[in-house]
Amino acid sequence: MGRYWRTYTSAAPLAVFRIAFGVMILGSIVRFWAKGWIDELYIKPTFFFPYYGFEFVKPVGDYTYLLFAVCGLSALLVALGWFYRLASVLLFLSFTYIELMDKSTYLNHYYFVSLVAFLLIFLPANGYFSVDAYRNRSGFYEQIPRWTIDSLRLLMGIVYLYAGLAKLNSDWLLEALPLRIWLPGRNDLPGIGFLFNYRETAFAFSWLGALYDLSIPFLLLNRFTRPFAYAAVVVFHVLTAVLFPIGMFPYIMIVAALVFFPAGFHQRLLALLGGLLRLPATALRLAPHPLKGAERIGVSKPPSGGGGLYSTEQATNSGIPLVKTLIYSPAQSRFLLSLFIIFFIIQIIVPFRYTLYPNELFWSEEGYRFSWRVMLMEKMGNVQFKVVDETGQQMMVNNEDHLTKLQEKMMATQPDMLVQFAHHLRDYYTQHGFRNPKVFADTYVSLNGRLGKPYIDPTVNLAQETDSFRPKKWILPFGDEIKGL
Amino acid sequence: MVHFSWKTVAFLAAFMALIWACSTSKDTPDPTPGPDPNPSNTGTDRKVLLTNIADNIILPSYANFKTKFDLMLAKSDAFAAKPDQASLTAFRQAWVDAYTEWQKVELFDVGPAESKTLRYFFNIYPANVTGIEENIVAGNASLELPASYPKQGFPALDYLINGLAATDDAILLKYTTAADAAKRLAYVKQIMTQMNTMFTAVQTEWTATYRDKFINATGIDVSGSLSKLVNGYVLNYERYIRSGKFGIPSGAMVNGVPSPEKVEAFYKKDISLILAKTAHQASIDFFNGKDVKTGKEGPGFKTYLTALGAKDSQSGKLLVEVINAQFDASNAKLGTLKPNLYDEVKTNNAAMVAVYTEMQKAVRMLKVDMTSAMSITITYADNDGD
Numbered sequence: 031m032g033r034y035w036r037t038y039t040s041a042a043p044l045a046v047f048r049i050a051f052g053v054m055i056l057g058s059i060v061r062f063w064a065k066g067w068i069d070e071l072y073i074k075p076t077f078f079f080p081y082y083g084f085e086f087v088k089p090v091g092d093y094t095y096l097l098f099a100v101c102g103l104s105a106l107l108v109a110l111g112w113f114y115r116l117a118s119v120l121l122f123l124s125f126t127y128i129e130l131m132d133k134s135t136y137l138n139h140y141y142f143v144s145l146v147a148f149l150l151i152f153l154p155a156n157g158y159f160s161v162d163a164y165r166n167r168s169g170f171y172e173q174i175p176r177w178t179i180d181s182l183r184l185l186m187g188i189v190y191l192y193a194g195l196a197k198l199n200s201d202w203l204l205e206a207l208p209l210r211i212w213l214p215g216r217n218d219l220p221g222i223g224f225l226f227n228y229r230e231t232a233f234a235f236s237w238l239g240a241l242y243d244l245s246i247p248f249l250l251l252n253r254f255t256r257p258f259a260y261a262a263v264v265v266f267h268v269l270t271a272v273l274f275p276i277g278m279f280p281y282i283m284i285v286a287a288l289v290f291f292p293a294g295f296h297q298r299l300l301a302l303l304g305g306l307l308r309l310p311a312t313a314l315r316l317a318p319h320p321l322k323g324a325e326r327i328g329v330s331k332p333p334s335g336g337g338g339l340y341s342t343e344q345a346t347n348s349g350i351p352l353v354k355t356l357i358y359s360p361a362q363s364r365f366l367l368s369l370f371i372i373f374f375i376i377q378i379i380v381p382f383r384y385t386l387y388p389n390e391l392f393w394s395e396e397g398y399r400f401s402w403r404v405m406l407m408e409k410m411g412n413v414q415f416k417v418v419d420e421t422g423q424q425m426m427v428n429n430e431d432h433l434t435k436l437q438e439k440m441m442a443t444q445p446d447m448l449v450q451f452a453h454h455l456r457d458y459y460t461q462h463g464f465r466n467p468k469v470f471a472d473t474y475v476s477l478n479g480r481l482g483k484p485y486i487d488p489t490v491n492l493a494q495e496t497d498s499f500r501p502k503k504w505i506l507p508f509g510d511e512i513k514g515l
Numbered sequence: 516m517v518h519f520s521w522k523t524v525a526f527l528a529a530f531m532a533l534i535w536a537c538s539t540s541k542d543t544p545d546p547t548p549g550p551d552p553n554p555s556n557t558g559t560d561r562k563v564l565l566t567n568i569a570d571n572i573i574l575p576s577y578a579n580f581k582t583k584f585d586l587m588l589a590k591s592d593a594f595a596a597k598p599d600q601a602s603l604t605a606f607r608q609a610w611v612d613a614y615t616e617w618q619k620v621e622l623f624d625v626g627p628a629e630s631k632t633l634r635y636f637f638n639i640y641p642a643n644v645t646g647i648e649e650n651i652v653a654g655n656a657s658l659e660l661p662a663s664y665p666k667q668g669f670p671a672l673d674y675l676i677n678g679l680a681a682t683d684d685a686i687l688l689k690y691t692t693a694a695d696a697a698k699r700l701a702y703v704k705q706i707m708t709q710m711n712t713m714f715t716a717v718q719t720e721w722t723a724t725y726r727d728k729f730i731n732a733t734g735i736d737v738s739g740s741l742s743k744l745v746n747g748y749v750l751n752y753e754r755y756i757r758s759g760k761f762g763i764p765s766g767a768m769v770n771g772v773p774s775p776e777k778v779e780a781f782y783k784k785d786i787s788l789i790l791a792k793t794a795h796q797a798s799i800d801f802f803n804g805k806d807v808k809t810g811k812e813g814p815g816f817k818t819y820l821t822a823l824g825a826k827d828s829q830s831g832k833l834l835v836e837v838i839n840a841q842f843d844a845s846n847a848k849l850g851t852l853k854p855n856l857y858d859e860v861k862t863n864n865a866a867m868v869a870v871y872t873e874m875q876k877a878v879r880m881l882k883v884d885m886t887s888a889m890s891i892t893i894t895y896a897d898n899d900g901d
Contacts, residue, residue: 065895137897208890214559214823215735215890227559229824275736277897410887412879426768436894474879481827481837482883510829 035367038173038355040293041158042300045111047182048155049303050285051146052109055121058143058278059102068098071135072128075434077454079133079447082497087130094131100124108150111160115151122147133447134440138404139279142189146286149185149373152366153178154356159300159313170316173355181370182289185377187247192381192402194243199406199514201392202240206232207478208408209239216273242266250290263287274405316354387501392477393508395444396501411442411475411485417455419464427455443475445486445502452492469493480510558814558822561733565740567804567814569726575807576620577718583609583616584714591707595700598690600683607676611786614669618794621755622801624747625740626729627720634755635661636713640670641777644678647671651695651702658709667706670779675703678782735891742891745816749881752798757874760791764860765867773867775860787856792849795874799842802835816885825888834888838880845873 062068072078072089080087090097101124107117126144129136156162157171164170201207206229213226213235225231242262249259267280288296297314304313358366384397391398392407415427429438432454441447452469459467468491476482483506486492490504557563587609594602621634628634636658643665650656650666658667665671679686690696721729732740758768759779766773778787804815812818817835825834848870852859859867892898 211823211888212890217559218561218733275892275895275898279897408887408890410883412883414875424770434894439893474883476883476887479825479828479888481829481834482879482887 035175035177035363037176038357039176039179040297041154041171041174041356042293042296043179043289043291044153044155044174044182045157045159046296046299047179047286047289048111048114048150048160049109050288051150051282052105052107052121054278054282054285055105055125055143055147056102056109058282059098059105061278063095063098063102068094070434071436072131075132075437077432077437077451078131079437079441079450081130081133082446082499084130087127089131097124097128101128108155111156111162114156114160114162118147118151118155122151132437133444134434134437136399136440137277137279138400138402139276139282141400142185143282145185145377146182149181149370152369153181157356159304164310164313167316170354171356172315172353175356175358177367177370179289181374182286183247183251184374186283186286186289187251188374188377189402190243190247193404194240194245195515196381196401196403196406197236197240197243199512201478201512202236202406202514205478206236208406209235211408211479212274219272239266250287253292256290260287260290270405276405389501389505390508390510390512392512393475394502394505395446407478409443409475409477410439411473411482413442413448413474413485414472415452415455416470416472417459417464417467418470419459419467421465423464425459425464432458442473443477443485445505446497448473448486449492449495449497449502452495456493467493477508478512483509558818560814561735561739561741561819562730564804564814564819565730565733565744567806568744568801569721569729571806571808571813572801572804572815573620573623574721574726576623577721579807580613580616580620581714581718583613584710587613588707588711591703594690595704598687598696598700600687603676603683603687607783610669610672610676611783614673614780614786615790615793617669618790619797619807621794622748622751622798623744624751625743626725627717629743629747631713631717633713633717635664636709637668638670638755638779639664639668640673640759640779641665641781642670642674644674647674647702651698654698654701655705658705667709670781671706672703673780673782675699675706735889737892737895741889742893745886745889745891746893748798748801748816749878749886752874752881753878756791756794756798757871757878760787760794760856761867761871761874764856765864765871767868767871773860773864775857778856778860781857784857785855788849788852788854788859791856795842795845795849799839799846802838802842820885820888823888825884834880834884838877838885841873841877841880845870845877848873 072094073091078088100120104117104120104124107113108121122144125140125147129140129144154171154174157169157174162169197203202209210229210232213232215226217223217226219226246259246263249255249262252259264284267284270276271280300314303309304311381401381403384391384401387394387396389396392409413429415429417425417427429441429451433441433451441451448471452471455469456467470488470490471486471492472488473485474482475485485506487504487506492504495502495504587606590602590606590609594606596602617637620628621638624634646663646666650663656666657663676686679689690700693699729740732738735742737743762768764774764777778784779790780787802815803817804813805811806813817839820835821833826832827834827837848866851866852870853863856867886893
């Protein structure tokens with residue numbers, strides 16, 4: 031194992047990943063902006079659902095556009111590898127801030143983007159085929175520690191594997207839910223639409239989807255299966271893009287999965303890109319070295335002193351051009367490896383936190399987010415809030431007066447959001463002359479085709495309940511069981 | 516490099532099978548020509564459903580309403596020409612008939628009716644009496660702004676032909692000898708013209724262009740016809756039947772304080788129940804896909820939900836049976852009411868609240884169970900599965 035950490039590999043895959051990721055995020059931001067969603071989701075609403083512990087993260091009025099501009103610009107700079115370290119920090123902070131502003135826009139793939147952006151801060155992704163490395167040759171590296179690229183593969187592997195494990199439940203496998211509900215909605219697609227009238231199609235898609243998620247990381251790792259696996263990645267994600275309104279996610283995954291390909295592939299890709307853009311050859315390799323012949327060979331001992339990044343020029347005995355390798359100092363190595371190991375331990379544990387809650391996961395959604403549970407539920411709800419004060423004054427709340435359609439839809443099926451909104455109502459009606467108002471929720475939720483039923487105890491005064499990580503006792507029982515992970 | 520050679524073969528085989536299974540099932544055309552072997556295919560064909568709804572429900576309903584409306588228009592002209600007891604009685608009867616027929620078209624809140632906000636020009640109540648009187652004095656006031664909605668349509672006519680005074684003679688005086696009689700008649704005319712213009716525009720657009728657009732927008736996203744239809748239908752049931760006709764007058768929605776003056780057809784009073792029943796029955800018939808001309812059930816929400824296999828997994832009952840049972844329960848509560856809902860609010864309000872409560876149960880089934888079973892989308896935003 032010790033040797034693994036001192037193995038080096040071409041920097042090309044990481045450079046390609048950096049470019050592709052930056053371009054995809056920039057594209058996402060432009061798309062989001064062009065659709066008018068910044069205004070619709072973050073400026074027009076009067077109330078937002080913050081994440082526990084991040085209540086201070088809120089949209090900043092018209093400056094929210096500036097926030098998106100910063101995010102888009104830093105994504106572009108990351109793609110170019112220009113002021114990379116600063117840009118990657120800004121990208122992580124701005125993107126994550128945007129996602130934390132309102133829970134009702136939570137998507138797993140936004141979380142994925144935040145995680146990748148976090149890793150990119152610490153990865154040497156600007157050492158190769160970047161503006162930084164072109165302008166400052168001391169920052170140019172053709173070889174980097176292998177674990178840096180493997181960390182991205184590991185993250186993608188976790189995403190797929192956990193998404194696959196989450197599908198191993200009775201609704202998905204035995205009932206083909208929710209695909210059985212969703213697919214007939216696409217039976218008007220030209221060519222393949224008629225298939226979705228058949229229940230068998232929903233079952234085939236459910237089982238193949240689970241099999242795909244569980245196996246694809248391994249099939250991408252193996253060089254024999256990789257071309258087929260990648261074809262499956264493309265087919266799978268294009269199909270999901272055609273069938274479901276999931277935005278940029280399929281394309282991000284299709285591009286990100288390229289990181290599993292070997293260095294040679296990425297080098298050819300970059301050579302092609304360099305040619306298309308008429309870039310100088312020095313973008314791809316270090317200029318012929320003046321000290322050629324006096325090279326040191328192999329992975330050398332780090333020179334004494336000096337704490338920063340340093341490199342060694344190495345060449346093979348056959349005299350091919352010099353290769354510059356990024357080697358971290360022991361202190362840097364220790365810091366980065368500890369950070370990454372902690373990061374991945376958290377990634378592996380967090381999706382299982384739901385086991386600490388007694389309620390049915392899909393029903394109560396305690397520990398549901400940040401766990402790669404995608405496309406697992408057709409869940410819909412309706413909630414009518416009643417505000418009553420000490421004097422008997424009473425009001426039925428029209429949710430639309432406070433929330434957007436998206437917010438109302440998301441809130442109706444998620445207890446933490448219901449209690450947050452109840453607190454908002456308590457404060458709002460206190461300001462409007464209600465004395466010590468109590469807030470009750472009359473709820474009705476349907477999950478995966480089961481007939482709807484009350485969701486929250488209607489006798490509980492939500493104004494006094496708090497949102498925390500503790501189990502919520504006022505969630506009514508599901509009355510059914512979804513077996514599985 | 517991690518080696519999975521022993522596993523690889525198995526995975527590869529499984530994967531080839533996967534791709535083969537996908538591609539063969541996709542590329543092979545249906546081998547059996549003739550009638551579809553899977554009966555549910557026609558049931559889930561949204562174009563069939565939309566075509567039936569357009570041709571056999573919405574357009575004939577519009578035509579029926581237009582007939583009743585034109586009759587009312589003629590009677591109002593006759594009344595304007597010669598305001599007397601006979602012409603007033605005839606106008607009133609035509610108004611009752613048209614108002615009742617309106618209840619059968621208000622629920623189609625889709626296409627031109629939605630974009631032109633037809634309902635706002637026909638049935639926003641309670642009527643704003645002060646505003647109406649101001650408009651009469653002013654003459655030729657605008658009827659386009661939101662503030663003008665309660666000053667026009669059926670509720671304004673209700674006031675103008677039923678509510679001006681206690682007796683018919685006194686009402687007739689307002690149109691004959693009163694100082695502003697001519698202006699009052701002109702205002703009636705203005706309201707009629709406005710209604711005629713708005714409805715004709717909606718009906719014309721439906722037949723000219725929208726009908727084809729409607730039946731071809733087969734998607735279930737926000738821009739699809741089914742999604743718009745369901746949203747408009749549920750909104751009508753929830754806000755304009757449940758709340759408007761029962762929840763608000765009975766006070767079930769606001770502070771528990773009854774507001775009998777907020778019933779529909781407040782000045783005529785004795786038709787409020789029949790209007791509510793007509794609207795409710797129209798919603799039930801629409802749900803069941805009932806052909807307006809033949810009375811037979813055809814492709815509609817009911818056949819679509821059944822073809823989708825929507826049922827209560829615990830009892831095994833079809834969702835459409837559960838919903839129809841709830842409609843029946845609401846009907847039963849409606850059956851206990853007397854024709855004058857104003858009186859009912861004042862003397863028998865618990866029965867009014869009971870109707871509201873029963874209808875609320877149906878609202879949830881329509882809004883949650885039906886919408887979810889159809890996987891109707893309500894927003895444009897990206898989604899990764901709730």
